[in-house]
Amino acid sequence: MKRLLLGAETIAQGAIDSGISGVYSYPGTPSTEITLYIQEFKVQENINVFCNWCTNEKTAMETALGMSYAGKRSLVSMKHVGLNVAADAFINSAITGINGGLVVAVADDPSMHSSQNEQDSRFYGHFAHIPIFEPSNQQEAYDMTRSAFRFSEKYKLPVLLRITTRLAHSRAIISTQAAEIQNNISFPLVREQFILLPSIARKQFRNLLLVQNSLKQEAVSSIYNQLHKAENSQLGVIACGIAINYLLEVCNGLPQNFDVLKLCQYPIPQSLVNELFERNDKILVLEDGYPFVEEKILGIVAHDKRVLGRLNGYVPPDGELQPNIVAKALAIESFSEHVETNSTHFPNRPPELCKGCGHIDMYTALRRIIDEYGDNHVFADIGCYTLGALSPYSAINTCVEMGASIPMAKGAADAGVFPAIAIIGDSTFTHSGMTGLLDAVNENAPITVIIADNAASAMTGGQNSAAHGKLKNICIGLGVEPDHIIETEPFPTKIDQLVALIKEEIEFKGTSVIILKRECVQTVLRKNKTEANQKHNIIF
Template identity: 55%
Template structure:
């Protein structure tokens, strides 16, 4: 065995390579981005011809990975938790079609919303789809789970969710790696093309019956899983269920000497036998989980259960990340003092980079809209969301990927004028194009500003599918070429840019303005 110092994301990626992966599909999103970046930088992945290109959005990535599984190859799809909302159609239906080659759906959750709009817990999606979910407690388990998940997927003919969280994804540990396997051949496409992949109602009903019939087998698999473990303890006043990385936090809080019985939980559905053993032998049960109270809610039930403690009962905070200090506080352990920050250390909010093209765009937009007292600007997900902060105070909303155009259209339908949508190039090709098509259909009186910096800037400069093609895409969707305007956001062009925005904002129909200048960070990387 070799040993490497790896992020949790990197450990999973290397585990997948060593397990015979044929392709990974993903859309960048913190904290999952480094998985694909590891594949793209891997000489081994290159030599093996592993597919490792970004997809235009998570739904596309999910379906591409399912297609590779259909063809009998081992595939992985990666996204952050809110990306699973975008992929949900293909994700849920993949549980109904089943899989051929092993298929891992890797989802990185972001408790405390470090870089996200919410802190939803992806385990609910796995339960909803009725598929197994694996939740590593360490970087080593993230590595080990890749091969295990592929095998489980092929055994059960189901996609397997592998849930990471921010701290595991973005922290490093020594990982022991095993000898790498050649790419998994799986079954041939002709064998995979059994009619179960055709979800006509009659076939879908049979498939769903088969999925329901597998649930007892999936529970038995959890009970036999090497990643679930019952650890007895002398003090049975409280038993502990430690889910995923929470097991790591528990060990840290107690210095590796927890006196209570512990059920280490890293594979779902819940292992009934170990769970029953814990509940029967302990007076109360504390549930430790990083994310929403998923397990705790199931155990408490709709009427509540005073024996079950955790986020819902108040022993742990209802929201935010779990950590060893919160675990220690819940068990009333003596905690070390927290070092206070020096008054010289100031908390600084994020801001647009010096030289960012969005600065010049927002300066022009702000000046142009002084002529429109009722103007509303609908923002989107990306670096340019920082336009909501001073000194710009430029946008009125930011909800989800692509919502700028559709919200502007809805506001325009309600009589708001001018309604301006601000969206980045990567977000536009991710989920803005369909909203633009709606606006084309009705010639909605809105102005769509596409901030084209030639990359997916917020997540580190990944490729953007529409780079250099924005005007052609908009024209192809049906926007009048007379109202597709382009400018370069630079101080020397400020007056001309303000005039373009004024003219299109005043137009009582659909217009698109493309502000095109390369991201300063990707430009610096190229120069280096």
């Protein structure tokens, strides 16, 4: 069957056709569409797959591991920084191994189109000693997802499926194959497999190291890794994942004068790399992300060979790999892109909060507090409300990673900063803010936490927020004094009251929480539209 899909959606379709019983994820661009697609598919095709959003990436990884323990296949998906959050479970899942197939799809965001950094998840896969699949196009993303589930069950290991923004968010027609049926429940054959007591973990880690040679052999014979030999090669090119697409684009097909190693399955297939070195004195490494392959092959290269890439500035050290960069590295002057990726034709439009957004009223009130108490008091977090950093509010001083606001406010308060205010969204609060609040409560830290509760993870498209309607009880449960948990609505007509309220809680010598409840305008619009469509029976 043919389908027109985004790269992220091809992974979703590949996982559905592999017979997954669950997808576990937390939203984050550019990975969100994987779960969205499965949710939509479930509604339309009535498949039996768990696909609700998780509280964070760590719980997503752990829940998938639980499903794998029970013998069923599961997909985990997240953006690259999510893997930092899931890392403990991710790394240890390589030591427990899996039972039902487990694939971890991670979408990296080189050039930080919508992220706070541009890390490369292949390092995590290598760190965990697990196989990594890196598709070069949409069809391969579908095929590789299916191969990854089979590979995962063959080697009893999780498989990391790494894509980048450009592939996740571009569309192509793909062919799909017949779907597999879901696994039945079956438990691990070795009872202690998932019990990482040191005596067991030591044995399993040794086994993990022993299997590495087989994984390397698999990478050498993989259909996804191919060495194309030119007759009189002047240069060897290693093109990883999407880079092979760029190479084909700028050379109008496979180049006649370069050897090309298409590298999409890891660990690095050493014998293919060696062959490339034997045939060429110079090797150019093209990869989207960090110089992962470049660094690894530098360790095996003979002294008389040269490796060109991001490390020696032959390819820019940061940012997304693009066809024009590939053309420049290959000195192909005739290449001109049809679409300029860094176009200067469009005026730059800075992001701003939507008209009618409740965060605007929160920041209008907070601005008055800052005018009175001075700057350098507001520790914020990640979400739409991070836009409070920009003019006209200039109301926040920090935004580091999800959940950092409350512990940073506490740290500053510990250092003597007064007042110390934390701003955190409802989804971010449950993702990783609750533990920081417990630390603050345990020491009765004099901080004021404002939870901007718009009943959604608005920044990533309005997904459900895990604690909808439960925030006050959570704060009580964490030990915040009930008298100092205030729920109110931020509205333009209520700014004076809000300013007075914040001031009152600032003066309280302990941890207080103000929950500002107002639904995201965009979520309301989307809901109204869906309801209207349902009334008029419109089918998309």
